[in-house]
Amino acid sequence: MRSFGACSSNRKSLNRRILLKRDNDLIRSLLLEIEAHDDAIFLCVLTDGSPDDERRSYYHLKLLVDAGMLEERGKFGGSFRMTNYGHDFIEAIRSESIWNDVKGVVATVGGATLGIMADIAKTCITAEINKHLGVGS
Known part of the structure; x- marks a missing residue:
């Protein structure tokens, strides 16, 4: 399993502001990165010191889960698997x-x-x- 950085979710870090507007270019980039990944599971775990760009990526991974393009796995989350719909979408926009x-x-x-x-x-x-x-x- 490859880690996509270290992403964070305690109260202190939740108070930091990140841009919550969906970035379709980032979504495409994340899907291409996940597809190129050498493992079926893509890991992105937030930590207290996670930089804003990793927090923003994590937020977009969660949006992809909401859209049905990724499935989040594991007891505590942060492990993502691309669904067939995600593969179809990336194939269409490659x-x-x-x-x-x-x-x-x-x-x-x-x-x-x-x-x-x-x-x-x-x-x-x-x-x-x-x-x-x-x-x-």
Whole structure:
């Protein structure tokens, strides 16, 4: 098991402020890192001295659990496994150009859920496949 830093959760550290707005680029980066990880379990445990960037990453890992893309394991948490839906999502947004297209559409409409972002990515991929196959030309 590889540790993703040391992340913290006592009252003192909970009073520190971190940006709680979802960062879709960070979510993509975390999923790519977890997928590239050499173990099925990705470990991220907070400690008292965890820096804000690790606390922010941990928060986003928990958002991915909420979205069904990761599953948190273990009695005390902090151990994460990517679900099939998480693998499907990262496969859909792996391409930098597709990811940028998705972000462009989302910016145009003012925001979207991760599920909608996955749908947009699938639509972009389908369009690319059709273009390569000469379908709809």
